[in-house]
Amino acid sequence: MEDNSGLSSRGRFLMIETLFTQALGLVAPWQVEEVIFKPESGRIDFQVRFGAAIHACPACGAAAQPLHDRLARSWRHLDFFQYEANLHAEVPRVACAACGKVTQIAVPWAREGSRFTLLFEALTLMLAPTMSVLAAGRLLRVRSRRLWRVINHHVGQARAQESHAGVRAIGVDETASKRGQTYISVFYDLDKQRLLFATPGRDKATLGTFASDLAEHGGEPTAITHVSMDMSGSFQAGAAEHFPDAEVCFDRFHVVALSSTALDEVRRAEVKSEPQLKGTRWGLHKKPADWTVKQTETMHW
Incomplete structure (x- = not known):
């Protein structure tokens, strides 16, 4: 029977198969065999078929080996419009006469062992x-x-x-994790501004862990010339042990923070004998170019 388009039911179905085969990026001998649309469940399922009886051995590459059996597999795919899409296929295994192994064929849309498509x-x-x-x-x-x-x-x-062979200047800092319950130390390549490594903890041992990882990626701990860090005693001890030829630099943020704290302590102590220092906190933290007229007069005083 034909509809107004002049296509039979079988013809329309073949056109849908072809459409979704192309939409999924499949090439022969893989093709969509069946499309199951379940709008009430919010999903669409594609049954994909391997349409050949022989295949090269995935293990040794021997050509034209017979199929041994097929194993059912499923993968979650990108949504089609608002519908969850899933691929299903009976994936063949090849029985190789050359190497004697029975090996599953790799599907082109997913990596081995994954239940998601590559997309x-x-x-x-x-x-x-x-x-x-x-x-x-x-x-x-x-x-x-x-x-x-x-x-x-x-x-x-x-x-x-990743290659860390050219790393010469590194920065290390810690960040809180799990709402402050644990800490993670992070290591950066300061020249290329990239993250190199992260590991739980914020003690001396974390620098040893990083030194080992650096060597595993082609880097050389003795080639590190500069290590930038806060003033943590643990970090300083770790740098001295694992990067003995590096110059330790305290990062500007922590140096400025400490100097600002010291400045506030002195101001609070002296405001008792010099009342005019009251209200000068923010002016003391500004660059002279940013002072107001009143702040300029106070600072000159």
Whole structure:
């Protein structure tokens, strides 16, 4: 039977299969075999079929090996409009006569072991720097711990390719985590302004952990010429032990903060004998060019 478009039901179905095969970026012998749309459940499911009877062995590369069996697998994909999309496929395993192994074929839309498509993982990595993983999980309707596995995998791969051979000046600082319950020490390449490493803790041992990681990525602890830090005794001891040839520099923020604190203490002590010092706190912290007329007169006095 044909409708007003002149296409049979089978023809319309084949056109839908072709459309979604192209939309998913599939190439032969992979193709969409069935589309199941469930608007009441807010999802759309694609059944993908491998349409060949032979394939090269994934283990040794021997060509034209017979398929051994097929294993059912599913992956979460990017939403189609407002509907959650999922891919399903019976993934073949190849029985290789050359190497004697039975090996599963790699699907082109997902990495091995993942239950997300590569495009879904790419979206996760785009969201991670802009919001918490918990918020990203709510947006994507996925438990945050599953997203953490995706992030850890790709960050690990990226870090494995990082070279720290040219690092010469580093900065170290700590930041609070879990509402101040724990601390994380972070290490920066001050020349290229990039994060090199982060590790729990804020003691002497954290610099040793970083020194080991630096060496693992082609860096040389003895080649570090400058270490910028706050005035933490633990950091100073760690720098002396693990970066013996480096000059320790106290970062400007902490030096200025300490000098400002000392200045306030002296002002509060002397205002008792010099009442005119009252109200000069902010003027003392300003550059002379930013003083008001009254502040200028007071400072000259």
